[in-house]
Amino acid sequence: LREARWERARIGAALELAPADLVTVSYVLKELPPEARTGLVDAAAAAGQAVVIVEPGTPDGYVRIIEARDRLIAAGLSIAAPCPHDDACPIAPGTDWCHFSARVSRSSLHRQVKGGSLSHEDEKFSYVVATRFPATPAPARITRKPQLRKGQVLLELCTRDEGLSRSTVTKRHGELYRAARDIAWGDPWPPEGTA
Ligand SMILES: C[S@@+](CC[C@H](N)C(=O)[O-])C[C@H]1O[C@@H](n2cnc3c(N)ncnc32)[C@H](O)[C@@H]1O
Structure with missing residues (x-):
């Protein structure tokens, strides 16, 4: 990371990204209007050999992940995780949402801001990983x-x-x-x- 160049830019509808081995889009889709959201996913798909998209593990976060997953597949990428295939998600819309949980430690500032006393929290998230190179998804x-x-x-x-x-x-x-x-x-x- 010492060599990394950090750039700030506004994500709008027309976004171009430099080619990259990995593009991560973390907790950002929710922040964007629909047009900028699809533009960002398409730009990530065009630039990345691998793309990781993460959203909060809520019903609407899951819907954004499924929409992004469809676009990544349409752009020619294959799903590496969490799904075991590139076919349609088997969850009937509105009945459930695919999400996972990660234990993250809380700093004292984090605890103060959230008014919590535990030194950790279990963060729920939904995600998709797609690649242009061959991937072997879990069975x-x-x-x-x-x-x-x-x-x-x-x-x-x-x-x-x-x-x-x-x-x-x-x-x-x-x-x-x-x-x-x-x-x-x-x-x-x-x-x-x-x-
Ligand atoms: C919830 S934070 C996530 C930050 C980080 N990606 C992470 O995973 O911890 C959402 C970030 O998106 C940025 N953001 C929202 N709309 C944006 C836009 N149109 N262009 C660029 N950044 C934007 C916000 O400033 C904020 O830093």
């Missing part, structure tokens, strides 16, 4: 916090071949069961190397 993605029960783990999944599905992994599954005990919301499933 499935864990879409909810796994439920641990005695001798079994209940998983909610978005899968490549069966859309949204539920899976119960029990002790009888051996190695897969041990993997399921350790798996987290947002992880690929099954973990690489397990059957």
